[in-house]
Amino acid sequence: MALKTVGDQGRLTSAGYRSAGTLYQELLDQDSRPVPPVLRLESPIEPGVTRVPAEQYFSKAMHDREVEKIWKRAWQMACREEDIPNVGDYIVYDIAHLSFLVVRSAPDRIQAFHNACLHRGRQLREFDGRGAQEFRCPFHGWCWEIDGSLKEVVCQWDFPEVNERDYRLPEVQVGTWGGFVFINPDPDAEPLEQFLGDLPRHFERWDLANRFKQAHVAKILRCNWKVAQEAFMEAYHVVATHPQLLNGIGDSNSQYDVFGNFSRAITPNGTPSPHLRDTPGQQDMLDAMFDRNLDTPPLAEVPPGMGARQFAAMLSREGMRAVIGDDADTYCDAEYLDSIYYTVFPNFHPWGAFNRITYRFRPHGDNPDECIMECMFLAPWPKGEPRPPAAPIHWLGPDDDWADAPELGMLARVFNQDTFNIPKVQLGLKTMRRPEVVFASYNETKIRHFHQLYDRWMELE
Amino acid sequence: MADPHAEPAPLTRPPRKKRHPLSGAIYEELPGNRVRVIKGEAYGIFDGFTTRHLEGPLTYADPHMIIWVGGKAVEGMGHRAERARGLEIVHD
Numbered sequence: 235m236a237l238k239t240v241g242d243q244g245r246l247t248s249a250g251y252r253s254a255g256t257l258y259q260e261l262l263d264q265d266s267r268p269v270p271p272v273l274r275l276e277s278p279i280e281p282g283v284t285r286v287p288a289e290q291y292f293s294k295a296m297h298d299r300e301v302e303k304i305w306k307r308a309w310q311m312a313c314r315e316e317d318i319p320n321v322g323d324y325i326v327y328d329i330a331h332l333s334f335l336v337v338r339s340a341p342d343r344i345q346a347f348h349n350a351c352l353h354r355g356r357q358l359r360e361f362d363g364r365g366a367q368e369f370r371c372p373f374h375g376w377c378w379e380i381d382g383s384l385k386e387v388v389c390q391w392d393f394p395e396v397n398e399r400d401y402r403l404p405e406v407q408v409g410t411w412g413g414f415v416f417i418n419p420d421p422d423a424e425p426l427e428q429f430l431g432d433l434p435r436h437f438e439r440w441d442l443a444n445r446f447k448q449a450h451v452a453k454i455l456r457c458n459w460k461v462a463q464e465a466f467m468e469a470y471h472v473v474a475t476h477p478q479l480l481n482g483i484g485d486s487n488s489q490y491d492v493f494g495n496f497s498r499a500i501t502p503n504g505t506p507s508p509h510l511r512d513t514p515g516q517q518d519m520l521d522a523m524f525d526r527n528l529d530t531p532p533l534a535e536v537p538p539g540m541g542a543r544q545f546a547a548m549l550s551r552e553g554m555r556a557v558i559g560d561d562a563d564t565y566c567d568a569e570y571l572d573s574i575y576y577t578v579f580p581n582f583h584p585w586g587a588f589n590r591i592t593y594r595f596r597p598h599g600d601n602p603d604e605c606i607m608e609c610m611f612l613a614p615w616p617k618g619e620p621r622p623p624a625a626p627i628h629w630l631g632p633d634d635d636w637a638d639a640p641e642l643g644m645l646a647r648v649f650n651q652d653t654f655n656i657p658k659v660q661l662g663l664k665t666m667r668r669p670e671v672v673f674a675s676y677n678e679t680k681i682r683h684f685h686q687l688y689d690r691w692m693e694l695e
Numbered sequence: 696m697a698d699p700h701a702e703p704a705p706l707t708r709p710p711r712k713k714r715h716p717l718s719g720a721i722y723e724e725l726p727g728n729r730v731r732v733i734k735g736e737a738y739g740i741f742d743g744f745t746t747r748h749l750e751g752p753l754t755y756a757d758p759h760m761i762i763w764v765g766g767k768a769v770e771g772m773g774h775r776a777e778r779a780r781g782l783e784i785v786h787d
Contacts, residue, residue: 473717478763480716510716528712528721637767646769651759654746 703727
């Protein structure tokens with residue numbers, strides 16, 4: 235007997251099987267403004283499902299291999315440039331058991347060092363700091379300038395072979411893009427610009443360097459870092475995990491694309507889910523977007539002759555006008571409404587247009603069953619005014635509620651739905667009978683693309 | 696020590712109430728971090744954080760809808776004017 239298809243029945247297109255709902259490019263045809271070419275780009279992954287061994291998500295051996303093959307070799311986002319605005323400001327960037335000091339050593343220079351004293355190996359710093367003039371080891375007092383040159387050795391007469399040349403702090407590569415600071419511990423790694431490929435071109439209209447970090451929340455989760463990030467790389471989960479959104483979100487008709495070392499999804503808002511049996515009215519779509527409750531008046535009413543999508547874009551455009559002035563008119567409806575979410579291998583997720591989200595996922599120490607999920611909000615600020623200071627990290631423990639971070643607004647409650655699942659995924663992966671998980675040909679494009687790159691970096695092919 | 700049989704404190708804001716867009720069931724927030732689900736003739740009451748069944752003949756309902764309706768409120772949210780500006784159109 236044929237398997238029953240639930241919800242979106244799908245259809246065969248010239249590009250392969252896609253949603254039976256309105257395709258994203260068709261939605262763009264209805265935009266009230268000219269649509270930028272970057273949203274017209276289509277670069278689908280080759281069709282076919284991807285199977286991944288479950289043990290990749292919990293094996294300590296796989297974690298150890300990730301440290302050697304990925305975290306010691308890949309470009310990774312360490313912080314924002316605005317996190318270290320002044321000379322001597324530094325952050326401690328930890329990934330698995332590796333630790334790096336990222337410091338602004340001169341007004342226009344950022345350097346990064348292995349965070350360990352060259353005498354007995356103690357970490358030089360455990361916490362972020364401001365205005366350092368030197369890095370003195372708290373154990374025996376060896377000291378380095380903030381540019382990594384050796385400054386002082388206590389009882390230097392007792393170390394006749396220690397010299398300035400051989401005992402500089404070992405440096406790692408640094409690159410910047412979009413206001414982010416990236417590091418790479420591999421001295422032979424390709425330049426960041428080459429690794430990112432076309433990514434800067436995609437963000438030409440949405441210059442993340444000219445956004446300030448409005449919020450930064452980090453939470454420890456009881457799951458592998460890949461389990462967590464894969465929960466944020468597709469809209470396929472919306473039908474089951476965020477059902478309250480369905481009247482106003484195009485989930486299974488999202489568009490997915492792959493480009494070199496990064497991928498992209500675009501999930502339209504202000505349009506109904508193709509899973510719904512009955513098409514909701516325009517007001518129903520708007521109500522879903524604004525989380526209207528039954529028995530309460532609407533937050534806004536869709537004017538006659540206008541669709542929810544166009545109206546919501548107009549509201550958002552007018553809200554943004556207060557910040558960016560009449561430049562607000564140069565952006566199309568899709569740029570105000572849609573979720574345009576990129577993934578740069580291995581763990582960096584900047585969002586495009588005016589959605590403020592950037593995610594980072596990383597292992598929590600050497601425990602493959604835990605990770606750190608971070609969400610930054612990057613927002614524009616009013617023209618002519620000084621850049622607001624970057625928000626510090628607000629840490630949440632594994633048992634804290636996302637709503638304890640009110641700076642995330644409604645997104646905190648959305649995260650509670652997501653993170654209700656993922657510790658249970660981590661447990662389920664260890665007890666499932668089949669030895670592998672399976673990812674959808676199209677709707678899980680970004681995860682499939684990640685695993686293609688992962689296998690290559692891990693030398694598993 | 697708090698009396699475990701005491702009535703939970705009433706909500707200080709209008710209760711959240713949603714119709715499930717797929718099943719049509721009604722999910723309504725109750726005081727004490729509980730959620731009442733009505734589906735057809737049956738009802739169930741569930742813990743709004745853990746989704747565990749507490750009472751009533753309906754013993755299972757959509758856990759994510761329970762969390763959405765019954766979860767902890769975000770301080771400062773619910774300012775209608777701010778939300779209607781369209782800046783909080785979010786999904787993850």
